[in-house]
Amino acid sequence: MKQKRFILQENELPTAWYNIQADMPTKPMPPIHPATRQPLGVDDLAHIFPRECCVQELDTEHDFIPIPEEVLDKYRFYRSTPLVRAYSLEEALQTPAHIYFKNESVNPLGSHKINSALAQCYYAKQEGTTNVTTETGAGQWGAALAYAARVFDLEAAVYQVKISMQQKPYRSSIMRTFGAAVTGSPSMSTRAGKDIITRDPHHPGSLGTAISEAVELATTTPNCKYTLGSVLNHVGLHQTIIGLEAEKQMAMAGEYPDVVIACFGGGSNFGGIAFPFMRHNLKDGKHTEFIAAEPESCPKLTRGEFRYDFGDEAGYTPLLPMFTLGHTFKPANIHAGGLRYHGAGMIISQLLKDGLMRGVDISQLESFDAGMLFARTEGIIPAPESSHAIAAAIREAEKCKQTGEEKVILFNLSGHGLIDMSAYDQYLNGDLMNYKISDDDIARTLQGVPDS
Ligand SMILES: *Cc1c(COP(=O)(O)O)cnc(C)c1O
Numbered sequence: 279m280k281q282k283r284f285i286l287q288e289n290e291l292p293t294a295w296y297n298i299q300a301d302m303p304t305k306p307m308p309p310i311h312p313a314t315r316q317p318l319g320v321d322d323l324a325h326i327f328p329r330e331c332c333v334q335e336l337d338t339e340h341d342f343i344p345i346p347e348e349v350l351d352k353y354r355f356y357r358s359t360p361l362v363r364a365y366s367l368e369e370a371l372q373t374p375a376h377i378y379f380k381n382e383s384v385n386p387l388g389s390h391k392i393n394s395a396l397a398q399c400y401y402a403k404q405e406g407t408t409n410v411t412t413e414t415g416a417g418q419w420g421a422a423l424a425y426a427a428r429v430f431d432l433e434a435a436v437y438q439v440k441i442s443m444q445q446k447p448y449r450s451s452i453m454r455t456f457g458a459a460v461t462g463s464p465s466m467s468t469r470a471g472k473d474i475i476t477r478d479p480h481h482p483g484s485l486g487t488a489i490s491e492a493v494e495l496a497t498t499t500p501n502c503k504y505t506l507g508s509v510l511n512h513v514g515l516h517q518t519i520i521g522l523e524a525e526k527q528m529a530m531a532g533e534y535p536d537v538v539i540a541c542f543g544g545g546s547n548f549g550g551i552a553f554p555f556m557r558h559n560l561k562d563g564k565h566t567e568f569i570a571a572e573p574e575s576c577p578k579l580t581r582g583e584f585r586y587d588f589g590d591e592a593g594y595t596p597l598l599p600m601f602t603l604g605h606t607f608k609p610a611n612i613h614a615g616g617l618r619y620h621g622a623g624m625i626i627s628q629l630l631k632d633g634l635m636r637g638v639d640i641s642q643l644e645s646f647d648a649g650m651l652f653a654r655t656e657g658i659i660p661a662p663e664s665s666h667a668i669a670a671a672i673r674e675a676e677k678c679k680q681t682g683e684e685k686v687i688l689f690n691l692s693g694h695g696l697i698d699m700s701a702y703d704q705y706l707n708g709d710l711m712n713y714k715i716s717d718d719d720i721a722r723t724l725q726g727v728p729d730s
Pocket of ligand 1: 389390391418419507508509541542543544545546547548616617661663664692693694
């Protein structure tokens with residue numbers, strides 16, 4: 279019998295996250311204060327984020343960090359997630375490669391973001407916080423946070439980019455179902471929002487406006503902490519549950535990946551699946567290849583520069599060492615909303631600089647072609663973000679067809695696309711297009727980077 283799905287029992291779940299910072303040959307450079315240029319410590323960050331998350335953010339010593347029992351309890355609501363051998367996709371491609379995917383779409387919210395939302399809300403609750411706040415674009419992170427806040431009995435306030443709220447109405451319905459207060463940003467509920475609306479009454483909102491409003495709420499509300507769904511080191515740490523499970527599941531399948539692939543927004547699902555395998559490259563002489571798939575219209579890994587830059591458009595955050603297109607870069611309005619971010623997380627940026635991984639860029643149409651083939655072979659409609667990983671996996675499988683190599687390819691299916699069906703409609707109607715970015719555009723936004 280050909281086994282298709284590999285599942286761990288609840289008592290076989292990993293009990294610690296993997297902190298790759300401990301094993302990196304070059305440690306990530308620290309976040310710094312924009313004015314003083316001094317490195318930031320735990321105390322500088324802990325008035326905004328839960329303290330334990332700040333400790334994890336800067337921890338370069340401990341390779342494994344125990345998952346609190348209360349978080350493991352909530353993971354058991356939906357973990358393990360299946361590791362699946364994509365036999366039908368292999369057959370359609372006529373490739374000798376063995377293709378596996380880790381299905382992170384099977385949980386109450388439908389994306390991997392819940393893995394970190396649960397951890398962040400647990401730490402917030404544990405330190406006596408009553409309220410959490412965040413921003414969200416397309417809404418996957420906001421939905422995950424709303425769920426996790428409910429689970430740990432916290433009040434959640436989510437600022438959603440106004441234009442996305444109109445384009446993806448069901449994600450705010452999900453957040454409100456779990457009890458979160460959802461406000462379109464810019465709003466009149468904060469000073470930052472009022473200022474923006476006064477200047478531009480019809481501002482459509484951006485992650486920049488939403489971040490400023492959420493951070494303002496966190497700093498002006500007693501017992502309120504701010505949370506973030508990607509980019510930061512502690513978020514990638516929590517996501518390593520994906521790769522740690524996959525490691526055990528690949529062993530059940532009797533294989534080890536030659537190539538590990540994930541789509542790339544800020545890096546959390548990529549780090550989540552890649553870091554546990556990269557550990558064996560760093561420590562045990564394995565030679566797995568790591569590929570991050572980004573959109574052609576937001577190419578920070580393949581065409582960005584390594585600089586200190588702001589994490590947000592408005593320039594409110596500390597300066598972070600990252601591969602960036604410049605914090606004022608305005609990505610095209612592609613359907614993979616979760617990949618429209620100007621920079622890469624600090625750990626990933628260092629790994630890329632050190633040649634331990636690589637990026638590839640995928641056009642919107644190639645990603646949808648891949649998503650469509652995946653849906654029609656494996657029976658799962660992927661999130662537009664995840665389709666970038668599928669496209670990169672297909673490219674690798676096609677190379678194997680040329681060379682006859684039987685490589686083992688593992689990719690992360692970061693989410694399903696069931697509330698992105700208007701995007702699929704556009705594709706099926708032939709109305710989707712590609713967005714190319716010129717070198718001049720990138721050079722212009724890079725000029726605005728403080729470090730240039
Ligand atoms: C947010 C999101 C991403 C991108 O974020 P990363 O931090 O790079 O993982 C990818 N896929 C889905 C389904 C998402 O919701």
